[in-house]
Amino acid sequence: MSKILVVDDEQSMRDFLAIMLKKEGHDVVTAENGSDALKAVQAEIFDLVISDVKMSGLDGIDVLKATKEISPETVVIMVTAFATAETAVEAMKHGAYDYIIKPFKIDEIKFIINNSLEKRHLRKENILLKREIESRAGFENFIGKSGPMQKVFALIRQVAETNSIVLISGESGTGKELVARAIHINSARKNGPFVTVNCGALPETLLESELFGYMKGAFTGATSNKQGLFEAANGGAIFLDEISATTPALQVKLLRVLQEREFMRVGGTTGIKVDVHIIAASNKDLFAEVSKGLFREDLFYRLNVIPIHLPPLRERKEDIPALIDFFLRKFAKKEGTSLLLKKIDAEALEVLMQHPWPGNVRELENMIERLVIITPGDTIRLEHVPDAVKNTRPCSELVSLDIPEEGLNLEALLEDAEKAFLRKALEKTGGVKTEAAKLLGLTFRSFRHRLQKYDAS
Ligand SMILES: Nc1ncnc2c1ncn2[C@@H]1O[C@H](COP(=O)(O)OP(=O)(O)OP(=O)(O)O)[C@@H](O)[C@H]1O
Ligand SMILES: [Mg+2]
Known part of the structure; x- marks a missing residue:
């Protein structure tokens, strides 16, 4: 059932169309002039508008233009007794779906209406499809069928809807940055910036001026005022990677930002307020760092509002085949228009699944890239797998118990x-x-x- 508006200044025509459409099961509203039609279009969303062209006051083309402006998805069909090439062209130019000339046969108008409604239906489906793709955004390159990863995905969706501080933990290469990006992409701030700061890569003073910005003359070399990354991330998210690498002095400053959502530029005197989603990550166990006195306890609790832990790959081996498949596609070579996609045989796969992957997904990714390059044929076999990977077999196979001559x-x-x-x-x-x-x-x-x-x- 579709919602249809019939616009005609001639009552017999309105009644005729209304009765016919109601018989087909549609929900029909009628209007006897252009301005009533506009009121109706403003009040509700129609799937289809069928409008006469020649009307006194606002004419059919006006109704068409207004409808397309208010509700671009609505399909419009024009009806007229005075068909001229110009009005037809004008109607089409303004987005009319079709044009019917009076007098018409019932079958003809039914055919056109059904076609137009089908088109409308397809468009609706398209929009839904697009929404679905959008809602998967950030996950299509994120492989994880295993229970623990599914839990991580569910958590990502939940925190994306909030503004709570997230602390992502996990060994190196487990996908912490992917998690941070997925949170951002699925949040209402997705069109805002996503700013990454590697806290381990910069010395303390440089990191401080990068994060908070500085004022002209704050230190030698500060020749102008400069915005920091917190300001650059305003309206979006800031990803503080390797947060454990920060010095105690900087931790104090971060604590203040987290508490007050306000900071000062280096050399500045006024507080700057920003609206950013703070996401932090550490590949060290932050809690252990706290007990060793290397990380401030108060900052830890401020950060640890929503912890997301990524388990090491060796604890979710069932994800390995899908990851390998994903990386084989990623590193497939383009040969003209087709992809040269390599396969992996069962024996080689088995060995890759047994390996403990201390460098986690990153190490596996690098290994697949390497295997794709060094394997001459189209199938990766055991002989292509480096010894270092082959040798990490279960304990009994680990050491050769043979005693040489x-x-x-x-x-x-x-x-x-x-x-x-x-x-x-x-x-x-x-x-x-x-x-x-x-x-x-x-x-x-x-x-x-x-x-x-x-x-x-
Ligand atoms: N589940 C996954 N699906 C697909 N690719 C993944 C997955 N996890 C990690 N990767 C890939 O592995 C690499 C490492 O991931 P990422 O940089 O997010 O790890 P990390 O935890 O931030 O590591 P580090 O602590 O070393 O910074 C990236 O290329 C990433 O795309
Ligand atoms: Mg990282």
């Missing part, structure tokens, strides 16, 4: 293995020794003792 030096071999495990554990935990010890089933004391033994040698 000439025998071996067990002491040295075990020592080497131990060193390698210590190194790997530290790598995986981002250097956090208590975590590394846990990973190896050792007490912290024992772990430290072994570490010192090898450090000394």
Whole structure:
């Protein structure tokens, strides 16, 4: 059922069309002149307007123009007894869908009306489709079917609707920046700026003037007033990456911004207010940093309003095949118009799934890029996978238990293995020794003792 407005100054014509359309199941409103028609168009949204051209006062072309302006999606059909090429052209130019000449046959007008309504229906579907695509925005390049990632996605959608501070944690390469961008893209501020600051990349004073801006003469080299990134992000979001790398002095200043949503430029005397969504990230366990006295506790609690944790890839191995598929497409070479998409065979996939990926998704992505380049044929097989990846098999397969003819030096071999495990554990935990010890089933004391033994040698 569609909503239709019939405009004609001739009553018999209005009644005829209204009865016919109601019989077809539509909801029909009639107007006997142009100005009544405009009132109706302003009051409700019609799927279709059928209007006579020649009317005293506002004519059909006026109704057409106004309708298109007020409700561009509404389809308009013109009806006239005085068909001339000019009015037809003018009606089409102003967006009329079709043109009917009186007298007409019932079948003819039914046909045109049905066609126009179908078009309107398709347009509606298109709009819905577009909305759906928009609502997926930020997720189409974000792979994660696993339970933990689905939870992360749900959380992203929720926080995107708020202005609460978000703290994203997770090992390096787990997708923290992707999360931050997805939050922004799905928020009402999506058309505002998204500003990224890598807090680990700049020395303290430089970071401070980058973030807050400065006034002319604040320090040597400050030759003019400069806006900081917080101001640049106004109306959008600021992504404070590697927040754990900030110094205590800067942490105090950040705390003030978070509390008061106000800051001063370096060398400035007046507070500047901004409206920004603050999203922070750390690949170190911030809470552990707090207990070690390296990160301010009050700032941590200010930041940790909505924590989003990204689990390491080794804890969501079921995502690996889809990620590989995604990266194979990403790195597929364009050959003319078609893509040279490489495949991966089951054996190679199995090995990639077993690997613990200490560098997480980034490491996997780099590996796939490399495999796409070095694999000569169209299928990536076990032989193409580097040894370093192949060798991280389950424990029993890890060490070859074969003793060569000439025998071996067990002491040295075990020592080497131990060193390698210590190194790997530290790598995986981002250097956090208590975590590394846990990973190896050792007490912290024992772990430290072994570490010192090898450090000394
Ligand atoms: N779930 C995912 N789907 C698709 N690509 C991903 C996913 N997670 C991460 N990536 C890709 O892996 C790379 C690393 O992601 P990102 O930069 O977001 O990680 P990060 O957690 O910020 O790492 P770091 O702590 O080292 O800065 C990027 O190229 C990103 O596009
Ligand atoms: Mg990052």
